[in-house]
Amino acid sequence: MITKEKNQFYARRLTGIVLRLLVTFCVMFIVFLWTNQSNMVIMRKYDTSRYTNLFPLIRKTQEFTGDERRIARHFAIDTLPGLMQRSLITKYERRHNGTLLHVDGKLWNGRSRFFKESLLSEISIYNKVNGYAIETRIVDCYTHRLYAQVVSLDHKEVFN
Numbered sequence: 001m002i003t004k005e006k007n008q009f010y011a012r013r014l015t016g017i018v019l020r021l022l023v024t025f026c027v028m029f030i031v032f033l034w035t036n037q038s039n040m041v042i043m044r045k046y047d048t049s050r051y052t053n054l055f056p057l058i059r060k061t062q063e064f065t066g067d068e069r070r071i072a073r074h075f076a077i078d079t080l081p082g083l084m085q086r087s088l089i090t091k092y093e094r095r096h097n098g099t100l101l102h103v104d105g106k107l108w109n110g111r112s113r114f115f116k117e118s119l120l121s122e123i124s125i126y127n128k129v130n131g132y133a134i135e136t137r138i139v140d141c142y143t144h145r146l147y148a149q150v151v152s153l154d155h156k157e158v159f160n
Contacts, residue, residue, distance in 0.1 A: 064128075
């Protein structure tokens with residue numbers, strides 16, 4: 001009789017241990033799946049609209065062409081860090097009313113007009129894709145002299 005009670009006790013205890021282990025493994029598996037999900041799956045599930053400082057802009061990724069997204073990504077990953085590393089851009093500020101770039105005047109004046117206009121185009125497309133204010137000013141880091149500005153997507157000015 002004692003052995004029968006012991007067997008029942010161990011059977012219940014073993015069942016409890018097995019259930020706890022199963023629940024633990026299930027929770028660990030779910031956490032593993034959540035942490036290793038691809039960003040693309042998350043982007044498809046949720047709205048990826050960007051927000052400005054005051055009001056949300058409802059923008060879908062279909063609003064922008066593939067070239068615009070590629071140019072914006074290229075500016076953020078390659079152009080801006082490269083120019084900062086070469087000391088052409090000394091400071092990059094994003095403000096409520098636009099973007100302000102501080103540049104080294106000697107290096108800026110040594111660049112071609114094509115380079116300057118291309119940089120202005122990349123900055124304006126980057127701001128447009130990310131939902132930031134389009135207005136951009138490029139000034140000398142020492143004298144604060146205005147070298148170039150973007151007023152709108154169609155209106156870019158480079159000063160000599």
